Structure formats: structure tokens, C-alpha cells
Amino acid sequence: MRKFILVVLLIGILLAVDVNCQKRRKRVRHERRKEAPVVPFLEQPADSETETETDVFQLLEKDEAAENARADLEAKLKALEEAEGVEQNEIDNLEEPQEDPCATKRCGPGRECIQTAQGRARCVCMKACPDEDDNRRRVCSNYNETWSSDCEVYRSRCLCDEGSDDCTNPINKHLHIDYYGECREMPSCSEEEMGDFPRRMRDWLFNVMRELADRRELSPHFFQLERQAETSSNESSRATVAAVWKWCDLDGHPHDRVVSRHELFPIRAPLMAMEHCIAPFLDECDVDNDHRITLKEWGHCLQLPTDELEEKCDDVRNANENYAATAGDEEV
Template identity: 60%
Template structure:
């Protein structure tokens, strides 16, 4: 019986490789194990207590590791590409420079062999693609050697397709154009409202225009101006006028000279006051109420 107890004790001691925390167990001398008689039960009790302590420690360690894994799963460390939140205008792409995002000109544009991809600029020049036009604008803006002419910094697309002989906008057509433009803007705003494709803010403006005739044209003018102001700098560039100009230029031959006339100070940007004056609206009726128009479902003709 004594040898059985001895083998059990030795096996338990060999199995344990962690330093005993219990001082009583540390003081045991294996050479004296043969002398144990009445103290055998106390010795086994100490071994059992040590084993329980080790089990608790292992369980706590496993629980701690499990909690860490669960935390990492629920709160993963996501490396965000800085370029994902960097907005670059047309003709530019984001590139990291020493881990900092910066906008650079598009280095290469795909070669477009399809004539349908050609575009006509405000200089009545046919370019191979819209990318080529935007790239040229960027190069001229930063004075890159690829710039063909300094004026190309303000180059923009008039319409898609090769250039054709423009029709002349005579005096009477030009004189009546602001009225046609006002009506067109209101009708488009109303159509989008009927399709529930305006933000709540502009839905309210459209409803006001329906019930208050004096707000009909001014509300539509403010809505479209806000819609065109893509970079929300409270002015519309000639480039940002493209969504209006491109689809209408073949239908309304006065659209190009009309939009050019809106830039009264020739700074290549159109303020809300200039926009209203162009549409022959009273400046007092134009109240800037631009909300986050980018949240609207569509971007008209854009």
C-alpha cells in the first residue's frame, strides 16, 4: 500500500512542471518520502490543493486569452487607406507620399479608339476622351510640361462626340432663353419630387414652389445651383456646369453662350447671385439653403 502511495506521489510530482506556490509543498524533501506514515494524508492533501490551484490558474489563463480573442473579433483593427477619404477633382487621383495622401494629375489615360468616346470642348476642339481633357486641365493648373497652352487650365467639355458647327444664338433666342431655362429647372425639380428622388429638404422647397408661385423659379434655381456645387465651396465652376451644358447643347443652341454670360466677372466661377442674375431673378428672392445635396439619390444628367 505504501509503495502504491509512493508511485502516485512521484507521478504527480513529475507531471507538475510549474514551481509550487504553496510553501509547505516547496519544503517537502523527496528523500524523506519513504519516512511518511501518519503524514501521508496531509501530503496528498497538499498535492491535491496544488493541483486545484494549477487548474484554476490554467482556466484563468484560457479565459483571459479567450476574452482577448473575442475583443479582437468584435473590435478589429482596420487599417484605413487615407486615400479612401481624400477627394480629388476631375483629372486627379490620390497617391500616398510618405504615408500622406495627396492629389496628383492622372499619369495616363486609356486610349479611346471609339469615336463615340470623343468629346468637344468649349474651344470647339475635339479630344479623344474626357480623361484627356481633365488631365490637360490638371497639367496646365500645375504648370506641368504636358500643358499645351496656359488657357487649357480652364478647358472644359461642352458635349460628348466630335465637335460640329455650332448654331448661332441670335438676339431673340438669347433674350428668351432665361425664361425657358427657369421653366426647365422647375419642371425637372417637380419631376424628381414626383419620383421621390429629392432629399427631404428639397422636397419641402419643391412643395413651397408648387403652392407659392413667387418661389417657383427661385427655389428651382437655388436647388440646381446647390446640386451643381459638387465640392460645396458655394460657387459653381464652369466645369461643374457640365451636367447642364452637355445634354442640352445639341437641343438648346443658346445654352453655351447663356452659361458663359453667367460668369459676369470672368473668374471662371458662378456665385448664387450671378446665377440668379443670369436667370433674371431678384437677388432678394435667392436664399442659400444648400443642405447635403450629395445624399440625393440621383445627380441629374451627371
């Protein structure tokens, strides 16, 4: 807008200067004809000649002034254009970059986020996993196969789950990590060991829960339940609280109220080297063999009264969200 106003102003001034110059020239010629005597050119007085030269010089000076004014306006216009260019560059630099839709998109193991042609975020199977030369990165699958890394396991399962042509074996749709390290011969779990394992598992779960409560790493809801169970003489109550807490903890993304086989990884893989009965125990928890463990199945394999199991995962998550919001307000 400022540029447009200056251009209009410049044109107006130039037109006014030209009109004034033309008027002055006509007036001078008219006055010369009116005042000067009609004599032959050779007999014209010397002072008339001097007056004519003076009028011409005055016209030249005024024309020069007009040219200077025009040049000055052109210089100001150029300076304004340069200033507007700098200002626009600064505005462009201040503009927020377009947000990456994948910045807040969460993809599961073996998947990566890509931006579609419509600018949306989409999770797809990873094109490739990083090369691993370290043998310590190797893992053993539930099919007793050694893989070079956990990434390869997750990617292979993703490809088969999506029905990709790159799926090497359809059964890999249910592939998951059994334990870290190369596959090795595991001692068999005896019938006697298997019979006592649910009790040992219940005790271990409550001990883990108690340790997290002591370190203030439990949600406020389960912290209160753990402290109540701590003083209770009812052993079943303590085991039930720990069983529900762990089942909710294992039900990751998505929160679908079932624990899949691969969601059992956090307790299966670390315990395999020390507890050789953990694998058959967890396999028995999946009674209908659909690769998903419900809360009822979880309580049954831990030998707990299923009527005492109450699914409180939403309460737990709401408590976590409220706790995080309160902590954030206190920090502010």
C-alpha cells in the same frame, strides 16, 4: 512566459537528478566499505560481488529514468514551442491590415490618389489616361477642340492648374467639356432666341425639380419648398426655388459657394445638341469672366429678383445628412 517556466523547471529537475545520483553513489560506496570485510580482492565473498552488481544496476536504472524524464520534458518543451508558433501565426493573421489612406480620399476628375512617404493620401494629376479607340468616347471642349475622352480633358486641365511642365497650353487651366461627341458647327443663337432663353430655362429647371419631387429624389428641405411653390400662384416664387436648388446642386466639391465653369458640365453638355443657346447663355452668366458664377450672377442671368434669392445650400446638405441618418436608423 510558459516557455521560460518550463526551461527553468527542466534545469531544476536535471540538477536535482544529478545531485541525487551522486549522493546515491557516495552512499553505496560508503556502505560497501563499512559492511564488507577487509580481505584481499581475490578472497572477496561471492555474495558481496552480487550485491555490488545489484547496486550498479539500480544506479543505472535510476540514471535511465532521469534521462527518460529529461527527454520527456524536452519533448513537452518542443511541443510548447510549436504550439506557441501556431498561436502567433493565428494572431498575425487576425491582425487588421494597415488601412490604405487613399481608401477614403476623394480626388477630382483627372486626378488620382497616391500614398506619400509619410503614409498620407495625396491627390495628384493622373500619369496617363486609358487608351480610347471608341469614337463615341470623344468630347468637344469649350475651345472647340475634340479630345479622345473626358479623362484627357480633366488631366490636361489638372496639369496646367498645377503648373506642371507637361502642360501643353496655359489656357487649358480653364479647359472643360462643352458636349459629348466630336466638335461640330453649331447654329448661332439669334438675338430673339437669346432673349427668350432665360424664361425657357426657368421653366425647364422647375419641371426637372418637380419630376424629382414626384420620384422622391429631392432632399426633404427642397421637397417641401417645391410642394409649396407648386401651389403658389407666384411664378417668380417657383422660378426662385428652382434656381436656388439647381445652383446648390451644381456647387459640388468643394462646396465653395460658387459654380465654376466645369461644374456647369451636368447641364451644359447634355443640352448642347438640343439647345444651341445654352452655351452663350451660360457664358453671359459669368459677368466678370472669372470662370465662377455666384448665386447673384445666376439669378441675374435667369432674370430673377436677386433680393429674393437666399443661399440655403447648407440647409439642403444638413437635411440630406439628417435624412440619410434617419433612413439608416430605420433600416437597423
